[in-house]
Amino acid sequence: MLVLLAVPLLALVLSTSPGDLLDGLRHPLALSALRLSLLTTTTSLALTLLLGTPLAWWMARHPGPAERVVAVLVQLPIVVPPAVSGLALLLAFGRRGLLGPLLERAGWTLPFTTAAVILAELFVSAPFYIQSAAATFRRLDEDLLWAARSLGASPARRFFRVVLPLSRPGVVTGAALSWARALGEFGATLMFAGNLQGRTQTLPLAIYSALETDLRPAKALSIVLVAVALAVLGVLGRGTVMEAIRARA
Amino acid sequence: MLELDLEVARDGFALEVALSLAAGPTALVGPNGAGKSTLLRAVLGAVPVRRGRIVLDGHTLLDTEAGTSVPTEERRVAWVPQEYALFPHLTVLENIAFGVPGPTGRARADALIGQLGLNPLRSRRPGALSGGERQKVALARALATEPRVLLLDEPLAALDADTREATRVFLAETLHRLAIPSLVVTHEMRDVVALGGPVVLLEAGRIRSTGALDLFRASPPSDFARSLVTRIGGGL
Numbered sequence: 001m002l003v004l005l006a007v008p009l010l011a012l013v014l015s016t017s018p019g020d021l022l023d024g025l026r027h028p029l030a031l032s033a034l035r036l037s038l039l040t041t042t043t044s045l046a047l048t049l050l051l052g053t054p055l056a057w058w059m060a061r062h063p064g065p066a067e068r069v070v071a072v073l074v075q076l077p078i079v080v081p082p083a084v085s086g087l088a089l090l091l092a093f094g095r096r097g098l099l100g101p102l103l104e105r106a107g108w109t110l111p112f113t114t115a116a117v118i119l120a121e122l123f124v125s126a127p128f129y130i131q132s133a134a135a136t137f138r139r140l141d142e143d144l145l146w147a148a149r150s151l152g153a154s155p156a157r158r159f160f161r162v163v164l165p166l167s168r169p170g171v172v173t174g175a176a177l178s179w180a181r182a183l184g185e186f187g188a189t190l191m192f193a194g195n196l197q198g199r200t201q202t203l204p205l206a207i208y209s210a211l212e213t214d215l216r217p218a219k220a221l222s223i224v225l226v227a228v229a230l231a232v233l234g235v236l237g238r239g240t241v242m243e244a245i246r247a248r249a
Numbered sequence: 250m251l252e253l254d255l256e257v258a259r260d261g262f263a264l265e266v267a268l269s270l271a272a273g274p275t276a277l278v279g280p281n282g283a284g285k286s287t288l289l290r291a292v293l294g295a296v297p298v299r300r301g302r303i304v305l306d307g308h309t310l311l312d313t314e315a316g317t318s319v320p321t322e323e324r325r326v327a328w329v330p331q332e333y334a335l336f337p338h339l340t341v342l343e344n345i346a347f348g349v350p351g352p353t354g355r356a357r358a359d360a361l362i363g364q365l366g367l368n369p370l371r372s373r374r375p376g377a378l379s380g381g382e383r384q385k386v387a388l389a390r391a392l393a394t395e396p397r398v399l400l401l402d403e404p405l406a407a408l409d410a411d412t413r414e415a416t417r418v419f420l421a422e423t424l425h426r427l428a429i430p431s432l433v434v435t436h437e438m439r440d441v442v443a444l445g446g447p448v449v450l451l452e453a454g455r456i457r458s459t460g461a462l463d464l465f466r467a468s469p470p471s472d473f474a475r476s477l478v479t480r481i482g483g484g485l
Contacts (some may be wrong), residue, residue: 146295147334149321151348151394161347165338 009226016219024220032198033206033221040114040202041182044121048178052130053171057163059130060137071134078127085124086191093119093192116193117200121182129171129178136170137163176235183228251398251430255301257284257291264288264454270398270430274421274444276462277434279451280473285434286331288451289400292432293328294321305397327391328400332407333383335375341386342371348394361389381412388423399424399431405440417443438477441465450474 016024024030059067059074077085091097093110103110110116140163148158164171186204193200195209203221210218250271257264264284277285290296292303294311303311310319310326335344346358362371365385375383384404391399404420405413421443424431433444441448441462448465450457450473458470469475 141334143330143332143334144336146290146293146321147328147330148336148347149295150293150324150326150328151390152322152325153348154322157350162336166336 012219012222012226016223020216021220021223024216024218025224027210027214027217027220029197029201029206029210029214030217030221033201033203034224036114036117036198036201037183037203040117040121041179044118044125044182045175045179047118047122048126048129049175052126052178053133056130056133057137057159059134060140074127074130076127077124078131082124082185082187083191086120086188089116089120089123089188089192111192112194112196112200114193114199117189117202120188120192121185124185124188125178125182127178128181129174132170132174132177133167136167136174139170140166173236176232180229180232183225250306251292251432252302252304253288253292255288255291255303256299257287257296258299259287259296262287262454264291266451266454266456268449268456268459270432271447272428272430274424274431274433274446276441276444276446276448277432277451278436278441278448278474278477279457283451284454285451286402289328289402289432289434292398292400293326294318294324295328325394325397326400327394327396327398329384329387329391329402329404331403333375333387335383335387335390337375340372340374341367341378344375344386345389345393347390354393357393357395358389361393365389379412380408381416384408384416385419388420392423392427397429399427399429401431401433403434403436406436421445436477438480441477 025034055070055074059070080088090111092099093103093116094100095104095109095111108115110119144162144166145158148162153161183202184204185202186208189200189202190205190208195201195205197206197209201209203225207218207221207225210216210221250269253266253268253270255264255266262282262284264287266284266288277288279285287296291298298311298313300313301311302309302313305324305326308319309315309317310324311317336347339347342355342358342362345361346354348354349357362368365388367382367385367389370378370382370386375386378386384407388401388404401420405416408416417440420433424433424444432449433440435441435444445462447460448462449459450465450470452471452473458465458474465474466478469478
């Protein structure tokens with residue numbers, strides 16, 4: 001098993017000399033993909049934190065039938081195949097989609113734009129954050145929150161001075177997992193945003209495109225993604241992928 | 250003066266209490282599951298009250314018939330739960346000043362830290378404190394907000410025997426000095442005696458008796474009260 005897990009990654013690293021790596025990274029395809037991935041994943045992470053935190057908090061504080069329905073909705077993008085997510089996004093926000101005419105009237109066309117990349121990344125990655133944050137919020141000692149209230153603390157003060165600092169590990173884990181998922185997003189992006197260099201071609205799509213022409217940027221970008229994955233594991237700490245999964249359970 | 254007339258229904262348990270508390274400490278005793286902590290939480294606003302009123306010095310904090318309910322954060326009801334609920338990520342100073350942001354909070358916290366002899370501990374976090382120290386910090390944190398009512402849920406239960414002895418005296422003195430009603434849940438007659446104030450006996454969600462300490466000791470109103478009074482020599 002270990003061989004099976006290690007050999008592909010080893011092959012990737014061994015087949016790329018430092019010179020290849022530098023050449024690959026200097027390739028125009030690589031540079032624009034790096035830039036775009038950085039922009040879109042940062043934006044989708046910011047949106048995830050901004051919109052996902054209140055939802056996670058609501059889920060943690062309102063257990064019941066409504067919360068269970070929301071929990072299923074939040075988990076679905078994790079288990080649904082990315083191609084299905086891409087199709088669903090097209091059917092929702094495409095020009096002839098559910099909300100397409102509405103968006104068009106407002107002057108917005110989403111498919112095949114950078115915004116579509118961000119939306120696809122948000123769709124597939126936000127659930128990781130929301131689940132991890134909600135699990136952490138649920139574990140907070142209720143008495144601490146009542147103590148804070150009895151001391152006159154406003155909801156904002158309670159959240160920023162008590163809830164967030166005490167939930168930091170879960171929030172950071174969720175954010176790291178979510179960002180890593182957004183960075184690796186391929187299928188939904190390809191279907192909903194296409195593969196246009198500089199506009200919608202993120203790192204995984206650039207690797208896919210480079211395979212047909214020049215392998216060097218593909219290998220260089222792959223190594224970058226492996227390095228990023230290792231860094232994410234570093235953020236999660238020792239043995240924490242399993243912990244993170246448990247936290248999300 | 251704190252006036253309570255409350256009905257709480259929770260998970261098949263019903264609490265019905267009508268009670269007036271004057272300034273100074275009042276001991277709240279009763280068997281496990283009698284509803285003591287629930288009563289405290291109802292005054293705090295942490296459990297829903299089905300019917301009733303809470304009036305503090307003429308101000309209505311809760312009136313279910315009139316649809317009035319002052320939110321917990323505006324009630325100025327300080328609450329110290331059994332395990333103290335200190336914020337584990339904040340220092341002693343930050344914990345005590347939590348309820349009063351800005352320089353005023355800092356000044357009050359400094360004064361309380363001085364009064365309670367917590368100076369060497371001001372930069373420590375609760376995890377590095379002994380039980381007795383935590384209890385003092387929790388009390389200081391509650392007092393810093395200048396509350397109008399103080400609710401203490403078994404304030405001495407988490408302490409070892411020696412610390413409990415010293416803290417009991419300190420607590421009784423502090424509560425007498427404050428000119429506000431305080432309600433102290435306890436399982437120990439020594440605490441009741443040290444507090445010296447009226448005793449409220451709660452059994453199965455109802456007030457069985459309320460009155461002066463001497464009367465409670467002279468003629469315990471129930472089997473539980475009798476066992477509490479006779480247990481004085483043996484601690485818990």
